Amino acid sequence: MSATSHGAACGVVLGIVVVIFLQQTSYLSLSDLTPAIEDLAIGAVVGGILCGLIGWLLGRSYLARHPPQGTAGP
Amino acid sequence: MADAPVRKGALLTVGVVAVAIAGLLLATPFSEAGPVSPRAGPASGTVSNVLTWNGANVASNGGVSSALSIDLAQQANVRYNWSAAPLTGGPVTVSDARLQMFYFGFAVATRDVTISNPMPSLGGNIVLNWTPIAVSYVLGGAYRLTASLLTPNGTTVWSENFYVKGNAPYGILAVLPILLLLIAVYEAYLLARSGRFATRSVPPSAPTTPPASPESAEEPSGAPPPPPPPPEGAT
Numbered sequence: 001m002s003a004t005s006h007g008a009a010c011g012v013v014l015g016i017v018v019v020i021f022l023q024q025t026s027y028l029s030l031s032d033l034t035p036a037i038e039d040l041a042i043g044a045v046v047g048g049i050l051c052g053l054i055g056w057l058l059g060r061s062y063l064a065r066h067p068p069q070g071t072a073g074p
Numbered sequence: 075m076a077d078a079p080v081r082k083g084a085l086l087t088v089g090v091v092a093v094a095i096a097g098l099l100l101a102t103p104f105s106e107a108g109p110v111s112p113r114a115g116p117a118s119g120t121v122s123n124v125l126t127w128n129g130a131n132v133a134s135n136g137g138v139s140s141a142l143s144i145d146l147a148q149q150a151n152v153r154y155n156w157s158a159a160p161l162t163g164g165p166v167t168v169s170d171a172r173l174q175m176f177y178f179g180f181a182v183a184t185r186d187v188t189i190s191n192p193m194p195s196l197g198g199n200i201v202l203n204w205t206p207i208a209v210s211y212v213l214g215g216a217y218r219l220t221a222s223l224l225t226p227n228g229t230t231v232w233s234e235n236f237y238v239k240g241n242a243p244y245g246i247l248a249v250l251p252i253l254l255l256l257i258a259v260y261e262a263y264l265l266a267r268s269g270r271f272a273t274r275s276v277p278p279s280a281p282t283t284p285p286a287s288p289e290s291a292e293e294p295s296g297a298p299p300p301p302p303p304p305p306e307g308a309t
Contacts, residue, residue: 003272010265017258024215024251026239029138031218033179051265058265059272068273 003062007055008048015047016040121166121232123156125221132236138216141237146210149203156223156232157197165194166231170224171202175209175217182217183209192226206240212249214242 019039022028030036125132127142128151135142144150152173158166169192175183187202200223217240222233242248 002274003268003270006268006271007265010261010268014258014261014265017254017261021251021254021258024213024242024248024254026138026141026214026216029216029218029237030178031176031216031237036178054265055268055271058269060269062269063272066273 002055003059004052004056007058008052010055011047011049011051012044013047014051015043015045018047019043120159120164121156121168121223122159123154123223123232123234125234125236126153126155127151127238129153132221132234135236135238138237141216141239143239143241146206146214146240146242149205152202152204152221154198154200154202154221154223156200158195165196167192167194167225168198168200168223168231169226171200172220172222172224173202173204174220174222175206176220177213177217182213210240210242210248214240214248214251216240 019028019042020030023030028039030039127144130142132142134140154171156168158164169189171187173185174181183206185202185204187200189200216237218235218237220233220235222230224230242251
């Protein structure tokens with residue numbers, strides 16, 4: 001699993017959690033099934049994309065600081 | 075390596091598809107909605123009703139932004155003050171006053187007041203007392219409630235949707251908000267550590283040891299190469 005996919009997986013969960021938490025703090029209503037599913041899907045997709053990007057950036061940063069063995073420079 | 079352009083292309087394709095899906099989803103209206111219209115039953119024209127929650131009329135609480143703020147641990151006094159329209163329908167037999175609380179389209183709480191010996195009438199007054207204390211330990215937030223009046227054969231003669239904002243103790247001290255916060259913190263921690271997974275996705279750029287030949291396999295790895303044989307006739 002790469003850093004990007006790992007970050008995206010975390011982002012999907014985070015997006016769903018944030019949507020449900022917004023409902024629990026009365027900023028959003030999840031009382032009706034269809035719009036609730038749409039809201040959860042939007043949260044999952046947006047969270048997955050954003051956190052996938054964050055994971056990709058963190059992966060590049062980590063590789064710059066810890067080059068893998070066998071690919072070290074001169 | 076030939077894998078690098080392929081991987082870049084795959085990543086680009088996945089990115090474009092993800093952005094397209096996100097755009098399609100964002101184009102759909104968010105469900106934080108405006109006021110809902112009262113959902114009429116089959117004979118809604120014959121019955122009108124004034125519904126009060128602890129004395130407050132809920133007619134103006136038809137949206138999330140205008141939700142009625144309630145304490146889920148306190149008893150609610152819901153009063154149905156209904157009247158039949160004498161010109162259109164005449165007397166109506168109401169046998170049941172119902173209150174339902176919805177979450178993801180399902181009724182998570184239902185309360186009924188059943189009238190034991192219903193008689194046709196032009197009006198009436200029904201009081202429903204509800205203390206959602208068990209719900210307050212689990213849930214908070216905005217919920218749609220549906221109040222309805224039913225006849226003995228189960229027909230809905232009147233119903234109305236309204237929103238309540240249930241306050242958990244100290245804002246978030248219910249099971250679900252605390253659980254969500256813990257999950258969010260854990261996932262944020264995993265996200266912060268996701269950079270470490272980058273080393274697993276980087277293929278080695280060059281083989282570390284060449285394939286061993288049968289001759290070299292017999293010799294120790296650190297031994298110097300044997301000297302070339304002397305040319306013939308060199309003595």
